Every structure is written in structure tokens, then in C-alpha cells.
Amino acid sequence: MANIIVGVTGGIAAYKAAELVSLLTKQGHAVRCLMTQAAGQFITPLTLQTLSGNKVYTDLFNLHEEPEWQVEHVGLAHWADCILIVPASADFLGKVAHGLADDLLSTCVMATKAPVYFALAMNDQMYANPLVQRNIQLLREVGYHFIEPEEGALACGTSGKGRMAAPQKIASMLERLRTQDMEHLRVVVTAGPTREAIDPVRYLTNHSSGKMGYAIARQAANRGAEVILISGPSQEQVPPGVIYVPVQSAQEMFLAVQQYYGQADAVIKAAAVADYRPKQVFDRKLKKTEGDLTLELERNVDILAWLGAHKTEQILVGFAAETDNVEQNALGKLQRKHLDFIAANDVTEANSGFGKDTNKIALYGADHSVIDLPVLRKEDAADRILDAVLQLYQTKHTNRKN
Ligand code: PMT
Numbered sequence: 001m002a003n004i005i006v007g008v009t010g011g012i013a014a015y016k017a018a019e020l021v022s023l024l025t026k027q028g029h030a031v032r033c034l035m036t037q038a039a040g041q042f043i044t045p046l047t048l049q050t051l052s053g054n055k056v057y058t059d060l061f062n063l064h065e066e067p068e069w070q071v072e073h074v075g076l077a078h079w080a081d082c083i084l085i086v087p088a089s090a091d092f093l094g095k096v097a098h099g100l101a102d103d104l105l106s107t108c109v110m111a112t113k114a115p116v117y118f119a120l121a122m123n124d125q126m127y128a129n130p131l132v133q134r135n136i137q138l139l140r141e142v143g144y145h146f147i148e149p150e151e152g153a154l155a156c157g158t159s160g161k162g163r164m165a166a167p168q169k170i171a172s173m174l175e176r177l178r179t180q181d182m183e184h185l186r187v188v189v190t191a192g193p194t195r196e197a198i199d200p201v202r203y204l205t206n207h208s209s210g211k212m213g214y215a216i217a218r219q220a221a222n223r224g225a226e227v228i229l230i231s232g233p234s235q236e237q238v239p240p241g242v243i244y245v246p247v248q249s250a251q252e253m254f255l256a257v258q259q260y261y262g263q264a265d266a267v268i269k270a271a272a273v274a275d276y277r278p279k280q281v282f283d284r285k286l287k288k289t290e291g292d293l294t295l296e297l298e299r300n301v302d303i304l305a306w307l308g309a310h311k312t313e314q315i316l317v318g319f320a321a322e323t324d325n326v327e328q329n330a331l332g333k334l335q336r337k338h339l340d341f342i343a344a345n346d347v348t349e350a351n352s353g354f355g356k357d358t359n360k361i362a363l364y365g366a367d368h369s370v371i372d373l374p375v376l377r378k379e380d381a382a383d384r385i386l387d388a389v390l391q392l393y394q395t396k397h398t399n400r401k402n
């Protein structure tokens with residue numbers, strides 16, 4: 001069981017902190033709550049004290065009470081195995097992102113070596129604000145973790161992305177991250193599209209943004225795995241701590257995947273790899289002429305099929321981007337490419353597939369298992385795929401030991 005600091009900042013979602021504190025305490029964790037002054041406008045210290053069974057800390061300069069530690073924020077910062085900011089307001093993010101520490105919670109966050117998780121909650125426009133996004137990015141880059149907000153009705157009467165994740169969800173997410181359940185696993189993830197050159201200025205590609213693959217890489221790294229992210233061109237931020245291998249064409253992706261395949265425990269192929277490339281790549285820009293132009297295309301290597309044919313101990317996960325006969329096509333790929341399972345997504349569905357923040361996936365296993373997931377944020381879908389990878393890995397290793 002862990003020593004957890006729940007830091008509550010000022011936002012309407014502060015009331016959910018009470019439920020989270022209750023959940024974590026019931027799970028047997030030692031929970032201590034710190035509140036900012038603004039949090040006191042939304043929830044009382046008495047509530048959190050009653051639910052955690054511990055004194056609630058509010059004041060950096062409190063000289064009236066007998067302090068438990070000589071310097072309270074430093075003592076708390078050392079005591080914590082992790083710090084959870086629930087809710088994390090735009091104001092608090094901005095403060096930490098710029099190294100400001102003017103109250104007990106911000107000084108404690110600054111003084112800790114423990115992992116810090118921000119459960120984001122704010123108005124959707126605030127969340128979308130480039131300054132807030134920049135602060136989140138800054139914090140990610142130096143190793144802070146985020147529990148993304150969800151779409152839904154907001155306290156301000158609008159609806160959008162900004163609603164804090166449910167306490168139950170935060171608790172289970174924290175458990176996975178805290179226990180680093182994928183430590184010792186080396187996971188290769190492919191993401192994004194490939195670009196197949198026609199001439200120096202033109203190429204063939206597809207609509208993959210990389211969001212799905214990057215979400216898998218990010219979650220696997222957060223869960224302690226060593227992650228190699230082999231990616232075609234993408235605007236997504238490379239998650240901290242992953243080995244990043246940028247590629248352009250299917251052939252480059254093939255070479256990179258081959259390089260890491262031997263040492264991988266699992267390969268997850270979320271990339272949308274071009275099946276064909278121009279047979280001839282012109283070294284000068286093709287000039288337009290009066291008539292039509294015919295390009296001759298030749299087959300690219302099917303990387304996943306190659307991996308399936310050369311599989312030793314690796315767990316191999318493919319994706320199937322389908323527009324029709326989703327199950328039938330996915331099962332065909334599962335078999336032909338010798339996969340352990342395949343994540344099928346219907347890319348014509350709303351809120352699913354290319355470029356979206358969410359995806360609707362069904363996982364078909366070589367053992368005939370089917371996990372039909374609802375529409376989930378890509379991070380959550382990634383976690384469900386990783387859960388399946390982990391379970392299979394553990395089963396394989398237990399069988400080998402027996
Ligand atoms: O990137 P996003 O915008 O977030 O979108 C996510 C996604 C829709 C791209 C993703 O969820 C997805 O479905 N990725 C696989 C896309 C794809 O190429 O599907 P496919 O059915 O054509 O290929 C099947 C599998 O074989 C895939 O794992 C693919 O990586 C692999 N493949 C395909 C062709 C090829 N030449 N080599 C391969 O390895």
C-alpha cells in the first residue's frame with residue numbers, strides 16, 4: 001500500500017476529491033490531503049479529514065499547530081509515494097509549469113521526487129486555450145503525468161472536453177501507473193502514416209494522425225515498459241521516456257521494426273502502412289502535361305505478415321482499419337499474419353478511427369476471445385490493449401515456468 005497525497009485545488013470538481021479519498025483509503029492506502037486556499041471555497045477540510053482519517057494541510061505558514069515535520073511541505077513531499085492533484089485547475093498547472101511555489105501544495109509538488117499526477121478539470125474553452133495546452137506540454141516534457149479530462153456536461157452549463165475523470169477511474173488508473181505493471185517489458189509500437197515518394201515534392205499517404213499509436217506508447221511508458229516508438233510523420237508529441245525512431249516510408253518502417261524485433265516482448269502495429277508505393281520515384285519534380293498521368297504502383301512489404309512469419313516469443317498485435325465486414329476482415333488478418341490478437345476499428349464510425357481522440361475497438365484473440373470495447377478515449381483504449389498484452393505475457397511466462 002502507498003502513501004498518497006491528494007492535493008485539492010479550486011474547482012467545482014473538488015467535491016469528487018472526497019469520493020476519491022474515500023476510495024483510496026478503503027483500498028488501504030495512507031492518504032493525506034492538502035488543499036489550496038481556493039479549494040476551501042468548494043469543499044471543507046473536515047470532509048477530507050473525516051474520509052482520510054488524517055489531518056488536512058492547508059497553510060504553508062501555519063505556526064499555531066504543532067507541525068509533524070520540521071519543515072512541513074518538505075516532510076510531506078518526502079513522505080509521499082505519489083501525489084495526485086484532484087482537480088488540477090488551469091491556475092495550478094500554470095503555477096507549477098512556471099516553477100512558482102507560493103502555497104503548501106505547490107511547494108510540496110516542487111519538493112517531491114515522487115510521481116505527480118494531474119487530474120485535469122476545467123471549462124472546455126480554458127482547456128483548449130493554447131496557454132493551458134503549452135503548460136501541459138511543458139509539464140509532460142519534464143515527467144509529470146496527466147489524467148485527461150473527458151467530454152460531457154460542464155458545471156458552467158456548456159458541454160465539452162473538460163470534465164474530470166470519475167474517481168473510480170482515477171483510482172484504477174493510479175493503481176496501474178503506481179505499480180508499474182509493465183516494468184521489464186520491451187514494447188515496440190508503430191504509429192502514424194507512411195509516405196511513399198512520387199518525386200521530391202509529392203507522396204502517397206493516408207489519414208493516420210498517429211494519435212492511436214502515440215497513446216499506446218505513452219500509456220505503456222507510463223506503466224513502466226521500455227517503449228520503442230517507430231513512427232511515420234505525425235504532429236503528436238513524443239511521450240517522454242520512449243525511444244523514438246522517426247521514419248517516412250513503409251520500407252524505412254520495415255527496417256526499423258526488424259532492428260528491434262529480436263529483443264521485443266511485444267509489438268503493437270497501430271501504423272497505417274501504405275500497401276503500395278510508386279514503382280518509379282522521380283528525382284526531379286514531375287511536370288504537368290496536357291493529358292492524364294498514370295502512376296504505376298508496386299506492393300510494399302507487409303511488415304506485420306513478415307513479423308508473424310518470423311515470430312519467436314514476441315506477442316504480436318495488429319490493427320485492422322476496416323470500412324466494411326469488420327469482424328470477418330479482422331479475423332482473416334489475425335490468422336494470415338499469425339497474430340496473438342488484432343484490434344479492429346471501423347474507420348467509418350463517428351468518434352472512431354483516423355484523427356479522432358476516441359476509438360471504438362474490438363479485440364479478437366488467436367484463442368477465439370472477443371473483447372468488444374465501447375467508444376473510448378484513445379488512451380483508455382490503449383490501456384485495454386496493454387492489459388490484454390500483459391495478461392498474455394504473464395500467462396506465457398507462468399506456463400514456461402511450470
Ligand atoms: O493514427 P490515428 O489517426 O489515431 O488513427 C488510428 C488508426 C485508424 C490508423 C489505427 O487505429 C489503425 O487502425 N491502424 C492500422 C491501419 C492499417 O494499416 O490497417 P490495415 O488493415 O491496412 O493493416 C492491418 C495491419 O497490418 C496493421 O497493423 C498495419 O500496421 C499492418 N500492415 C499493413 C500493411 C503493410 N504493408 N504492413 C503492415 O504492417
